[in-house]
Amino acid sequence: xxxxxxxxxxxxxxxxxxxxxxxxxxxxxxxxxxxxxxxxxxxxxxxxxxxxxxxxxxxxxxxxxxxxxxxxxxxxxxxxxxxxxxxxxxxxxxxxxxxxxxxxxxxxxxxxxxxxxxxxxxxxxxxxxxxxxxxxxxxxxxxxxxxxxxxxxxxxxxxxxxxxxxxxxxxxxxxxxxxxxxxxxxxxxxxxxxxxxxxxxxxxxxxxxxxxxxxxxxxxxxxxxxxxxxxxxxxxxxxxxxxxxxxxxxxxxxxxxxxxxxxxxxxxxxxxxxxxxxxxxxxxxxxxxxxxxxxxxxxxxxxxxxxxxx
Amino acid sequence: xxxxxxxxxxxxxxxxxxxxxxxxxxxxxxxxxxxxxxxxxxxxxxxxxxxxxxxxxxxxxxxxxxxxxxxxxxxxxxxxxxxxxxxxxxxxxxxxxxxxxxxxxxxxxxxxxxxxxxxxxxxxxxxxxxxxxxxxxxxxxxxxxxxxxxxxxxxxxxxxxxxxxxxxxxxxxxxxxxxxxxxxxxxxxxxxxxxxxxxxxxxxxxxxxxxxxxxxxxxxxxxxxxxxxxxxxxxxxxxxxxxxxxxxxxxxxxxxxxxxxx
Numbered sequence: 001x002x003x004x005x006x007x008x009x010x011x012x013x014x015x016x017x018x019x020x021x022x023x024x025x026x027x028x029x030x031x032x033x034x035x036x037x038x039x040x041x042x043x044x045x046x047x048x049x050x051x052x053x054x055x056x057x058x059x060x061x062x063x064x065x066x067x068x069x070x071x072x073x074x075x076x077x078x079x080x081x082x083x084x085x086x087x088x089x090x091x092x093x094x095x096x097x098x099x100x101x102x103x104x105x106x107x108x109x110x111x112x113x114x115x116x117x118x119x120x121x122x123x124x125x126x127x128x129x130x131x132x133x134x135x136x137x138x139x140x141x142x143x144x145x146x147x148x149x150x151x152x153x154x155x156x157x158x159x160x161x162x163x164x165x166x167x168x169x170x171x172x173x174x175x176x177x178x179x180x181x182x183x184x185x186x187x188x189x190x191x192x193x194x195x196x197x198x199x200x201x202x203x204x205x206x207x208x209x210x211x212x213x214x215x216x217x218x219x220x221x222x223x224x225x226x227x228x229x230x231x232x233x234x235x236x237x238x239x240x241x242x243x244x245x246x247x248x249x250x251x252x253x254x255x256x257x258x259x260x261x262x263x264x265x266x267x268x269x270x271x272x273x274x275x276x277x278x279x280x281x282x283x284x285x286x287x288x289x290x291x292x293x294x295x296x297x298x299x300x301x302x303x304x305x306x307x308x309x310x
Numbered sequence: 311x312x313x314x315x316x317x318x319x320x321x322x323x324x325x326x327x328x329x330x331x332x333x334x335x336x337x338x339x340x341x342x343x344x345x346x347x348x349x350x351x352x353x354x355x356x357x358x359x360x361x362x363x364x365x366x367x368x369x370x371x372x373x374x375x376x377x378x379x380x381x382x383x384x385x386x387x388x389x390x391x392x393x394x395x396x397x398x399x400x401x402x403x404x405x406x407x408x409x410x411x412x413x414x415x416x417x418x419x420x421x422x423x424x425x426x427x428x429x430x431x432x433x434x435x436x437x438x439x440x441x442x443x444x445x446x447x448x449x450x451x452x453x454x455x456x457x458x459x460x461x462x463x464x465x466x467x468x469x470x471x472x473x474x475x476x477x478x479x480x481x482x483x484x485x486x487x488x489x490x491x492x493x494x495x496x497x498x499x500x501x502x503x504x505x506x507x508x509x510x511x512x513x514x515x516x517x518x519x520x521x522x523x524x525x526x527x528x529x530x531x532x533x534x535x536x537x538x539x540x541x542x543x544x545x546x547x548x549x550x551x552x553x554x555x556x557x558x559x560x561x562x563x564x565x566x567x568x569x570x571x572x
Contacts, residue, residue, distance in 0.1 A: 265439060265458035265477050265495075268420055284379035284419055285400050292378075294397050297417055298436045299457040302477040302495060 001162045002189040003030030004174075004269075005281040006250040007290065008155035008257040008308050013042065017143065017151025020158045022289040023281055024139035030282060031160035034173035035142045036134030038185035038252060040310075041153040043129045047088065048102045048182070051124040052076070052115060055096040057136050058169045059120055069096060072118050079114045093146045099131070109180035122171060122210055127183035129153070129254050134173040154310040155257050157250045159187040166212040176216045178223030179208060183254040186222065188215035189267045189282060190247035198243070218243065222251050233307045236260045240303055250280065258307035265302035272297045278308045319352055333358040337372070344369045348383075349376035356383055364391050379419065384412060390429075401438070404431050407448075420457070423450050426467065432540065439476065442469045445486060451540050458495065461488050464505060470536055478517065480507050480551075489533060491546060499551050508533060508548040516551070523552035 005023040007016060020037050041049075054072045055065070080087055080102070089101035104111060112123045125132035133146045139160065143149050159174035166172045178184035192198075195214040198221060203209070207220050218239065225235035236251060236258050246266035250259050259280055261269060270284045272295050279287045284297055300306065322329040331354045337346035344363045348356045356374065363369045364387065373394040377383055381400035384393055390409040398416030408427035417435035424443040432451045439457030442450045447467045455473030459481050466486045474492035483502040493511035500517025507520075508529070529550055537545045563571060 268438065270419070270438070283400060284398060284417065285381065288379045294416060296435065298455060299438050302458060
């Protein structure tokens with residue numbers, strides 16, 4: 001089933017971490033397997049935020065596990081230095097999840113590839129303002145683990161997952177970062193039926209996929225289109241024709257948030273729009289968890305694409 | 311704060327929500343009318359309070375304040391009564407009802423009034439998809455727009471929509487009527503068996519085996535009557551759509567059956 005949510009403020013910075021937790025927790029019944037956030041904090045022009053994990057929930061917890069984690073973290077630091085990245089700040093969120101603040105001018109793909117070459121390491125997000133956090137459990141437990149309720153920013157998307165296509169693990173959880181393009185993320189509710197065709201096509205163009213989950217291609221698909229010069233809106237319009245299956249997805253960049261619904265309108269979405277804020281979710285109850293008053297909402301129709309700027 | 315998520319909700323071994331829940335008995339009763347605030351109540355508590363008032367106290371007029379878009383409110387009410395929701399409902403609102411007259415001063419989510427047997431539901435705002443799914447009787451009036459697949463598998467009753475409707479409206483409809491005043495999405499009346507759909511706006515495309523029908527005086531009478539009952543003003547001009555019946559193959563036997571008969 002899965003539940004998706006998005007919120008974008010047009011009047012500056014708000015506590016989007018807390019908002020997203022409330023929205024996702026109210027939709028826990030749509031997906032109890034895992035919860036994920038893509039949060040956009042203040043844009044840092046000369047700095048990059050990288051979030052990565054050094055183990056997944058399915059990684060065997062053998063005798064060497066702790067030792068391996070420490071060793072791999074050392075390797076990350078070494079490889080960062082070798083790539084010419086200066087680590088300004090390092091936070092360890094859980095035993096396997098880390099956040100780095102970097103000064104780095106080089107190629108992002110190169111940096112990501114160096115990190116992901118380390119066994120079990122996975123870069124969740126990379127960008128000037130994007131931070132992706134995902135883990136097993138409901139929104140309250142993930143937010144507490146990663147201390148997200150104080151996170152301030154302009155826009156965010158989130159996802160509660162009921163796994164249908166692939167394993168219950170962190171790499172199968174949404175949102176997906178569009179490797180190797182910075183600050184693009186996607187959450188998706190539905191199934192894509194031409195997933196393998198697109199995966200092969202995009203892999204031939206040099207992209208790699210971190211999961212077996214069909215939703216990941218949407219992020220890379222959109223980012224590639226935008227890299228070629230298309231706007232977010234144009235790329236999303238193309239996706240209605242080129243991606244097959246049932247979907248409602250929310251895509252975000254560092255300054256915009258867009259939503260697209262397939263031609264069958266098979267997956268739900270409720271939309272609330274005002275001058276200050278746009279909130280959207282699979283169920284109105286999620287929007288009401290943030291805006292606790294009577295509001296005027298509607299369901300977008302089939303084949304609709306809408307994009308808002310922050 | 312509304313109840314967020316399922317923090318306060320417990321389940322028994324079978325997955326039944328809040329097995330220990332009891333009606334909160336917070337309603338104020340005056341002149342045979344009851345009102346209660348649902349803001350801090352769970353779905354089950356709201357429904358239990360509603361049932362207590364209708365069935366135990368015998369009150370015929372209940373107002374629920376701040377329903378907060380919670381799911382499955384006002385379901386399975388099988389008595390004649392008047393229920394007013396001062397706010398929006400979530401999914402499955404007023405499903406499986408038989409008899410009530412419901413006024414919703416807000417919006418409804420997906421599958422509102424599914425399988426309604428009789429009664430009246432008036433929604434002041436918009437409605438989600440699958441509105442009036444498998445409706446069997448009664449009137450459902452939506453003053454805003456509706457999502458996709460309105461009246462899917464409709465088996466009776468009347469659905470009136472003042473705004474636009476989405477794709478596959480009247481999909482597999484079997485009986486009953488839909489009066490749609492706005493524009494309609496693609497696949498109108500796809501695979502319908504019977505019933506009538508009236509559309510005042512533009513139809514993006516007709517579904518399989520849905521064809522324009524011949525307008526009769528009975529159609530005029532029906533539309534005028536429904537508009538008058540619900541105070542919807544003067545009706546616009548409608549086109550009528552019915553089943554073309556080219557997919558009817560009821561008299562044709564399957565090859566194996568034909569062998570048996572011969």
